[in-house]
Amino acid sequence: MNTTHKNGAEKTSNIDGGLSRNMRLYTELDSNGQLVSRELTAYECQLEDDVEHLQEALFTISSQYAKIQFRLRQISSATTCEKNYLLKELEDMATQGVDGRNCMPAGNPWLRRGSTWA
Numbered sequence: 001m002n003t004t005h006k007n008g009a010e011k012t013s014n015i016d017g018g019l020s021r022n023m024r025l026y027t028e029l030d031s032n033g034q035l036v037s038r039e040l041t042a043y044e045c046q047l048e049d050d051v052e053h054l055q056e057a058l059f060t061i062s063s064q065y066a067k068i069q070f071r072l073r074q075i076s077s078a079t080t081c082e083k084n085y086l087l088k089e090l091e092d093m094a095t096q097g098v099d100g101r102n103c104m105p106a107g108n109p110w111l112r113r114g115s116t117w118a
Contacts, residue, residue: 024048068093 024045027037040048071093075086 064093 024040025037026040026044027035030036068090071086071090075083075090078086
């Protein structure tokens, strides 16, 4: 692919490595319909990485939320015996962070001892 840069220089890229792998380009059409590219700054690359990370985190949280919703529907239609088991599983799911870490540290003063949620 040939692209014309704003300074008029042309850079050729090809699949087998014409451009360095770390180089990211921003490409757009100019007013004449020509592709114009420029290399992204380090700040712009960091912003792109941050957006990608946030999108992945949002997907993970949304998936966890859907699992909790599904479990709550199961609990609402379960028998009394099944509810206790499903509530325990929901508790385990809710206290485990979406990244697999326990988000309720031991000795948390906000949790009542002996309750079904602690």
